[in-house]
Amino acid sequence: MLLWATGLQADEDDLVLIANPSVETHQLNRDTARAMFAMRQRTWPDGQAARVFVLPNDDQSHERFVKQFLNVYPHQLQMAWDRVVFSGTGQAPTQVDTEAQMLEQVASTPGGIGYIEKKHLDDRVNVIPLD
Known part of the structure; x- marks a missing residue:
């Protein structure tokens, strides 16, 4: 678990980047993911x-x-979304309320990408490692 007050960080391995099985990309670099x-x-x-x-x-x-x-x-990412929405050049990502909904949406949406805690992972999605 992440402990903000003490500056300790959770193990990055407890979260995974996930994609719909239709996605043929098997690895992303951090800049592309961002x-x-x-x-x-x-x-x-x-x-x-x-x-x-x-x-x-x-x-x-x-x-x-x-x-x-x-x-x-998070506020920097929100500003990026606001910029594309208000400029009319794009849309914000689709927000889901829970990790279960995240898993369901990514699994059922061609080209879907999201993230969940590893404990929620199942075989309906692919894990995309970052290099």
């Missing part, structure tokens, strides 16, 4: 349209994912 979640890159590296799913900004898993995997703060 661009996809910031809604600046709308396709997977193989050209397939990406559908991004996120948990609410105040969700602990969301906070940990954004900081540990994307190396940004």
Whole structure:
């Protein structure tokens, strides 16, 4: 578990980046993942349209994912979403309320990408490691 007050961090291995089985990309670099979640890159590296799913900004898993995997703060990611929405150049990602909904949406949406705690993982999605 992440302990903000003491500065201790949870093991990054308790969260995983997940994708719909239709996605042919088997690894992402951190910059590409950040661009996809910031809604600046709308396709997977193989050209397939990406559908991004996120948990609410105040969700602990969301906070940990954004900081540990994307190396940004949740408010920075929110500002990026606001910028594309207000400029009319794109949409914000689809927000789901729980990790169970995240798993269901990514599993059932071609091109879907999201994140969950490893304990919720099942064989309906693929894990995408970051290099």
